């Protein structure tokens with residue numbers, strides 16, 4: 001059993017209006033809003049942050065964004081900055097999601113700037129890394145994960161590193177119903193823990209949560225969450241309904 005508190009984060013992606021999101025948050029607050037065994041972070045689209053923040057006020061649930069710009073302000077039409085997120089009581093921000101990398105051409109260098117900006121503004125990055133199907137089939141998984149992790153974390157100070165969260169999301173498992181086997185996931189998570197040890201020392205690496213993401217559902221979560229280096233989940237589809245998300249939080253609480 002590890003000393004790391006499990007973390008379940010819901011990535012709503014481009015789903016739910018502000019009012020639909022607030023309704024879901026209210027349902028979650030009613031069922032899991034007081035529990036403290038598991039850290040729970042909800043990541044609505046930008047337009048849903050304010051209403052979600054109001055709906056979860058006074059509960060133990062936390063708020064995350066799905067992206068941000070690395071500059072604090074300026075002429076960047078359409079973008080949102082870390083201080084703006086902080087002003088809406090956001091504590092976490094997903095960075096480098098594979099959908100941002102593939103549809104919006106985000107590079108490791110850009111993601112690195114965002115990670116550093118998030119930390120500077122006391123936002124906890126949830127840094128996503130993971131290989132494509134072609135990369136897995138050609139045996140490049142660990143190399144890809146290493147490159148993405150090291151590049152994104154360049155310049156992160158050791159004393160800031162414990163607030164990082166890493167999400168291993170094999171691209172081929174996202175929204176496909178294909179989940180990595182527990183062995184495949186644990187292998188990569190342990191590898192990432194090794195990289196973090198080299199970058200930040202063993203005691204710091206032991207504090208960093210490494211989440212699994214990619215078709216995680218109540219049915220497959222218990223086995224994944226029981227693995228030594230799997231510290232929680234970054235949930236897409238199953239985070240859009242209270243029932244499945246609550247079941248995932250309960251599954252995480254059960255392995256604490």
Ligand code: 13P
Nearest residue numbers: 011174175214215236237
């Ligand atoms: P799914 O859970 O829908 O596969 O999405 C995973 C994901 O991309 C979370 O960031």
